[in-house]
Amino acid sequence: MLVLSANNPSGELPLELNGLTNLTELKLSSNNFTGKIPSLGTWIQLRKLSISDLDGNSSQYFPDLSNITGMELLDLSFNNLEGDIPDLKELDLEKMYLTGNSLNGSIPAWINGGDTAQYELIQKLRSCKQLVSLLYPYMEYSSIRINCGGPKVTIGNLTYEADEDSGGAAKFDPTSGFWGTSSTGNALGGNHRLSNYVATNVSALTINDSQLYTTARLSPLSITYYGRCLPNGNFTVTLHFAEIVFRDNMSFQSLGRRSFDVYIQGVCIFKNFDIRKEAGGVDRAVIKEIKNVVVTNTTLEIRFQYAGKGTTAVPSRGSYGPLISAISMVSDISPPISDKSIKTIVIVAVAGIVCLIFIIFGVERLAFYMQERLRWERDLRGFNLQTYQFTYRQIRAATRNFSASNKLGQGGFGAVYRGTLSDGTIIAVKQLSQTSNQGNREFVNEIGLMTGIQHPNIVRLYGCCAESNHLMLVYEYMENNSLAQALYGHGNTGLLLDWPTRQNICVGVARGLAFLHEESILRMVHRDIKAANVLLDRHLTPKIADFGLAKLFSEDRTQARTAPAGTLGYMAPEYAYTGQLTYKVDVFSFGVLAMEIVTGTPNVYPPADDLEYLTIVHRATALQQQDESLIHLVDSRLGLHFDAEEALRMIRIALLCTNNNPNERPLMSEVVDLLQGNINLQDYRVRSPESPETGHGEFSNLVLSPETYHEGHEGFSYKSIVSLLDFEMMMHCAFVI
Template sequence: MTAINRIILKKCNIVGQIPQEIWQMSKLRVLDLSFNLLSGQLVKVTLPKDLKFLYLTGNNLSGNIPASILSTGLPVDLSYNNFTWPGPDQPACLRKLDNINLFRSSSTEYVKRGVIPCRSEFKCQKYWHSMYINCGGTNDVKMNGTMYVGDATSGLGGAATLFGNNDNWGFSSTGDFRDDNDELNAASRYLAQSTSMSNQLYATARLSPLSITYFRYCLENGTYSVRLHFAEIEIINSTRYGRLGRRIFNIYIQDQLVEENFNIEAEAGGILTPLTKHYNANVTNGELEIRFYWAGKGTQAIPSRGVHGPLISAISVDPNFKPQHKENKTKTVPIIIGVVGSFLVFLASGILIWIYYFKAKSHREQDLRGLDLQTVSFTLKQIKAATSNFDSGNKIGEGGFGPVYKGQLADGTIIAVKQLSSKSSQGNREFLNEMGMISCLQHPNLVKLYGCCIEGNQLLLVYEYLENNSLSRALFGPEYYRINLDWPTRQKICVGIAKGIAFLHEESRLKIVHRDIKGTNVLLDRDLNPKISDFGLAKLSDEDKTHISTRIAGTIGYIAPEYALWGYLTYKADVYSFGIVALELVSGKHNMNYGPVDEYTCLLDWACHLQQSGKLLGLVDDKLGSDYNKSEAERMIKVALLCTNASPSLRPTMSDVVGMLEGTITIPDVIPNASSYNEDLRFKAIRDHRSYMRSQGHTSTPAGSLFESSSTSARDINETNEESCIEV
């Protein structure tokens, strides 16, 4: 096969050495053996005269880098290998090699040397704690007071590029758009521009046909918030044929896969639509790496040529801690005068602020003291701008914590802002409790906390915005808000909720009892994936205790009987609440508002009756008709009834619940009756609540309150039991 001109064997798990016969193929134009397991040294290498590209990135090649590879001027990528360290006197460092990528090409005990080859000694002159890059931009862009540096100002990049900035950041890029018939591979081919984007941060982007890595070294160690900004600005062909193109790639942060099969257009909901993804990254050796990798999925050739690799519009990195090292500033007389003048103004303002707000601020600082918050701090100005000064038109909910507003940050990120009401009974402690715990927890079925704002008399939490609001609104809201949930979606939601609670109980570093699992605290994203929210009522567990005695907090209809009556709190209280939510999900009925006849107190009461009569599927939502999986529906109902057993000891753990719902764990054929106390206690709180409502002149619970009220406390309508509870 000596006449072959392209050999492309990417990520094929090929082992051993590169055969010498490869270099003797005189017609060879492209050799791409990247991301394999090749080893050995490159000896007696003479490149074919027609060779245009050589990609050996992502292997275990060792020894010296042959001078024959370095002298051709061709794009050669040797990154991520095990070559001998190229010191200043090595051929790789004796000339300016714009097309040679040596990023992490060597094995060395000095990790930073692998990032910046050809240096004999390396020492961080100063430490950084942020990074803002306008990817693909030839100009710097200032957004919301932050300057994003254009990465195309000094080095455009190309088929094999290692670009390093004097501020200790850079990028490594590799790959050839083989379907564009451009063997010259102009550097501009690796940039994308759009005149349709008003936000300049998204008007340009850097793209790569295979892999691109942004890095920063000399970073102060700690946890950082990483924001990746995307907008599909290249697959915008107006013809129907051109729009069929699909860009799919993977994202790695610190070598950890954080997004698989990522599709910008699908996630953002269309082309030319800004999208921001948020992640946390832990820096332990002063370095941060963010890699975008095309894994061979999506469009590879037609209908849109040369768009198959990753694309990134901007990157921002901020510390989730108070930096210990200050970045160097130019010290001049004007700056000193300005600083002194500003200080005097600030001092005068501070005295006035101290007079009015010192007591509240002091109290808040006491609450904050000792709480290690791994979260971004927003300014009140940013939040007001995002929500149009908390405009009523942006209000999307109201809970016991306060109102919730939809907003948009300057970088295009859509957010949900929870504002502590001045009349809220929860206050600073619950606010800090929620902020502290959510910042430490990351799971696909838990809502993401972007940050917080503690300024003046404002306490605000900033969450990811979830397009489909809550499960309660989808099931029980006004007709125009309801969502037609088919059976596979209901099954997915139920399993997702169970996995989220199982993570809180058993898998997270902080073992948490949520205490208020219900439909309004289950939010739905664009694809109707469930995410559990509202940790303001959550309690940390104590592994040395079997339960916690506490004042009751939660929502009538979802509270476990042992907790509602005596304040006896264990993980099994959440299991009970989950069972109620599962019954609502399968039936499309609200637990508090449903009873086919007056003799049944609630949905759970009716479900128990159907169980005893052997007619469980009579509970399935009529709207589904016969279009549902009967075995899955029966399984979900049985699991729900097992979770709502009157005796906590007979309820399963949430990990077992996940297994039962997925069919990997057998469900007991008969759900035992409670032996310690009468099952009717499960309905006592509901009966008391209805008696209370009637005494206040209400004939029934208003439907709207079912999803607008966040946390009606059981103690408000059951005060006779308060004396047996101990607040912790």
């Protein structure tokens, strides 16, 4: 056992720690160590590990714990760990603390496996993200006041909002559209009383504004308050403290000591803060005003964290963590014009313009134009609050005035350029064509849906530029361009992807879609999965891009009827014909994409009179029905350098995904398991068919042409495929132009 918590040693963690092979318990929290978490491979007898607040100068990832099967407690909080959480289901963990890190992905399923085990994994909502934008899309708060742990209170003409959630060892409470809290940590010894998270005063208070100090928010480890949807600029933060738990009556209750750190925007403002010492006693108010707090991304974060130097069991277990009575966040900028005044000004201005243009252009055309334009400008104003704002000057400098040598490609949205920011970060800039009305809507949609999404297989949106007519989206740079370029590019622009790389790309895209459909806070259908919208980084890791057509679904609503939109050759037939949109539309598109990855050929062949088949999927379906070998579909450029069994499995999975009956297509999470061999394809049965009321059964009996089969994966003739694709093209053009 080695316990050095709260002793304040400094310097690099010694390498000699790796030699302590018989170590059963290691606690290094609340110190000033630097460096990285040591290699843990030799500590196979370790039962308890606590390394937090490690002051590392570089990013680090979750340590390898696979050999430590008997671990009971794991605390790696506040180490800025990156990457995914590994599968630790073989460990006998009772408690795990991971707050204060930058981990990706969703909460793994194994974390909820034990009835008695308590796990802590908090995904902080640090900005005015999608959920808030959907509820309050065009508003921002210039001030937020909170009565921590207590009811709504009015002091003079100022109102402090209620904060009455009970708290918990791992609790996130969104509370309102514009602020929220998270609390972390268990009381020592497994004490789970309510008093560990909300403190209530035990005596009469004679101080001013005593309503603010009657209750307080409390936690054994940390409390974090998030102010969201705030206007960027300087703020004044006021923190109200009063020690209402410990006493000054010479009893056992007076022996407790409280010490914690206060962070604002990630910067430590107060170290080892002691309320009783600052106030000169208990039940006395301490008010700390912090000016010039800079808000740059519409978010203000205030964290109170146990510093490891207070008492842990006196006067009772769990009373030693940080405590806060009230908080206010007030912008130094005068409040904007009221919503009512803004609406009045907008209505008057628009009415005047409408009257003038009515005379020139006519009533119908004017009404349509103004409606579309106002909706676009309104949406843009709302979403501008939610993502980092680049200036046009920054983008122009980064791309060297949009130099032709930096141009990466051209799409329907506009041109894409490579750029380098002043700090050396390489970016990709997607420039909106000024003549694209469809692009305006997709611009707003992409910002709203992608802000805050972090997944290894989804491209990251850094921010946007919206100055005058200059509308641009800024993404992380993908060194190997798109999957379409890699598969079908000519000369130096194409890549000969080997078989393992193709497998990894296919699994990565499936994981990204499974996240969007089943794991993300906001569930969505992408609607335009294709090779051109899958980007490859320098390691050829696939990342789904271009969310301009994505459609949001709620947890209790998994289908909708919309105008079809997408790309020729990738669109599911039930969507092209009836507009019936479900997650299975993306599954169909993925099946087409998987077939292209295997064959190295675009799904739709160039038009020619002598072609028996119009698409790769059609050809594969025909081969399967004729009992002919599907192995001939594999890209001939691979020669014999591929695993035939794996290739056949991928083709059959692609055919399963492109079944004309959406009820017979798997979920994307099932596709991931099928691709990885976790589910035997021969034994697979669709486990979660869509309910009859979605209308899928109605489409599954639709006769596309006299030549089609009526069961399973229908075989299309050339004529029926042409008919379907003509319809897709017609619908695509109708809703994109």
